[in-house]
Amino acid sequence: MRDELMRDRLMVALDVPDMEIALAMREKIGGEAGWLKVGLRLFVAEGPALVRKLAEEHKIFLDLKFHDIPNTVAQAVESAGKLGVQMLNVHAGGGPDMLKRASEAASEFPEMKLIAVTVLTSDPMSAEGAMRVALERARMAQDAGLDGVVCSVHEVAAIKQACGAGFIAVTPGIRWGGQDAQDQKRIADPGYAIESGSDYLVVGRPVLQAVEPALVAREVVEMMGAARQ
Numbered sequence: 001m002r003d004e005l006m007r008d009r010l011m012v013a014l015d016v017p018d019m020e021i022a023l024a025m026r027e028k029i030g031g032e033a034g035w036l037k038v039g040l041r042l043f044v045a046e047g048p049a050l051v052r053k054l055a056e057e058h059k060i061f062l063d064l065k066f067h068d069i070p071n072t073v074a075q076a077v078e079s080a081g082k083l084g085v086q087m088l089n090v091h092a093g094g095g096p097d098m099l100k101r102a103s104e105a106a107s108e109f110p111e112m113k114l115i116a117v118t119v120l121t122s123d124p125m126s127a128e129g130a131m132r133v134a135l136e137r138a139r140m141a142q143d144a145g146l147d148g149v150v151c152s153v154h155e156v157a158a159i160k161q162a163c164g165a166g167f168i169a170v171t172p173g174i175r176w177g178g179q180d181a182q183d184q185k186r187i188a189d190p191g192y193a194i195e196s197g198s199d200y201l202v203v204g205r206p207v208l209q210a211v212e213p214a215l216v217a218r219e220v221v222e223m224m225g226a227a228r229q
């Protein structure tokens, strides 16, 4: 039961080059993760058709981090809403007007959560700097009517304290057992992510590059389930 709940909080970042590999990876992951995250690489290659196909078996987080003038972003949010995805993000760096217009556009699609990227987990800024900027942007996103943010695990507790427990925190930068951080800077393991209050964990390369992706996804779910909450 607990593992089932945790599976629903695991998002695998499907950062693969094309439809064929994406569908093969979906088979390999099976039901071990409730969500698939479609990012720039796959969306640029395959577009809406693949998103619709993946949505047959998983919830979809469309991670395109829109960052443009308010009108353009609002229109793009509307297009994404029509795809029927369950989560979409914009970049908080676009500012309050852009966030507000994005939020208004998203309100036409009540099934879709709209969240804002605060600071990229790969950004080399100091921990204090990331905390300050992430908090500032989380408050801005909440004021604009968004449902939550993408941030590192290390900022989740402060953001929840400032914005409330119901304000969604999605955390990439998940690594464990001495894994290579690769380009990520602010990383944390699955147990600590859950203990910090993260609602959804995004895991990409540790699953994608595994010999058996399903086993690694299950290992993540077990670590999530074993965490204190």
Ligand code: C5P
Residues within 6 Å of the ligand: 013, 015, 039, 063, 117, 118, 119, 120, 121, 122, 150, 151, 172, 173, 174, 184, 202, 203, 204, 205, 206
């Ligand atoms: O492979 P890895 O586990 O590092 O993948 C993390 C995923 O989360 C990537 O798809 C990346 O684009 C995304 N992401 C991130 N940091 C953010 C927002 C999204 O790493 N702030």
